[in-house]
Amino acid sequence: MRRFLFLFAFLLSPAALALEIQTSPQIAAHFRDAKVSGTFVMLDVGAQRWIGHNTARAATRYSPASTFKIPNSLIGLATGSVSSVDEVFYHYDGTPQYLKSWEHDMGLRGALPVSNVSAYQELARRIGLTPMQQNLSLLNYGNKTIEGGVDQFWLNDSLKISAVEQVQFLTRLAQGALPYSAEIQAAVREITLLETGRNWKLYGKTGWTGRKQPSIGWFVGWVEQDGKLYSFALNMDIPDASDLPKRIDIAKASLRTQGLLPTVK
Structure with missing residues (x-):
């Protein structure tokens, strides 16, 4: 696993300037196997460790x-x-x-x-x-x-917004650290809950800019597992609507490379 320090140009999101992200060949393989171009970035909040794929794209802003x-x-x-x-x-x-x-x-x-x-x-x-x-x-x-x-x-x-900025925003929501009442943040967390297991919860939301080209798909959210928090964001090109399910599939597979979510049997 290689470690890079990215100093991005002004066209990229300021939130990603000088951000250190570990690149993962395993995550890259999920995009390659699915034959799509995109990025995935995850923050292990407790360790303050970033990991992902295509980190230049992770710092590039797209319509949310x-x-x-x-x-x-x-x-x-x-x-x-x-x-x-x-x-x-x-x-x-x-x-x-x-x-x-x-x-x-x-x-x-x-x-x-x-x-x-x-x-x-x-x-x-x-x-x-x-x-x-x-x-x-x-x-x-x-x-x-x-x-x-x-x-x-x-x-x-x-x-x-960039994938990095999505992760930073969602981390604050997951921690109840946004400038709104605790009750409002808890209510929105509740309606974004997607799946639960014995020791984990997956929160998230998909997005798609539609059939206009270039078409971009999103899946963003966070995982709470064993009392720890991991926030993530994926965006990818969507050349055809049939590729939409790959947003969630690739994100979940990427999370599993980090020991999150149950293994698919």
């Missing part, structure tokens, strides 16, 4: 796509735009949606797992442009740029 639903949920709760993750704020109007699972009324608890774009656009409109900008700055989220409308900026390449 639906991974922005995590900070959008936090901001919605913090601004009082919704009172809780269970408040039904999205009311389906009968218009055919991209997914059938979006075609009913729901709150954040229902909207985040199915990644309901329309629901989160409604939430963003409730929040409003100025409070949204103020909270993105408060969170220091990516480039903090809002252009093209309050319900479009995370979908239209205005807002951008």
Whole structure:
């Protein structure tokens, strides 16, 4: 395993400047075997040890796509735009949606797992442009740029964030260290929980910039295992929608190289 010290140019995210990341041939092999180009980066929070693949790309910013639903949920709760993750704020109007699972009324608890774009656009409109900008700055989220409308900026390449910055943001959420109440952070952690086992929990959110090229897919989150915390982010090129499942498959395989999550039998 090689160790590099990266001093990235101004086009790359400031959060990754002078960041030391161990590169893993095992993780690289998962991308190679899946025949996709991308990056994976993980922080062992207790040891403050970074490991990953394609570290230059890990420091490069892309649209967060639906991974922005995590900070959008936090901001919605913090601004009082919704009172809780269970408040039904999205009311389906009968218009055919991209997914059938979006075609009913729901709150954040229902909207985040199915990644309901329309629901989160409604939430963003409730929040409003100025409070949204103020909270993105408060969170220091990516480039903090809002252009093209309050319900479009995370979908239209205005807002951008790197995999490294995703890990840093999610680490703070997992630790309850964001500038919001403990109750708000706990509520959002609860609705991002994906899987649990005897001694571990996996939290996360996928994202996809859609069929426009270049198309980027995300899977970001964290693992709590044996009382320790590991935050991660993957992004990859999505040449075809059939590649979407590889986001989670490669991330989980990469986590397993670090002794996290159960081994696939």
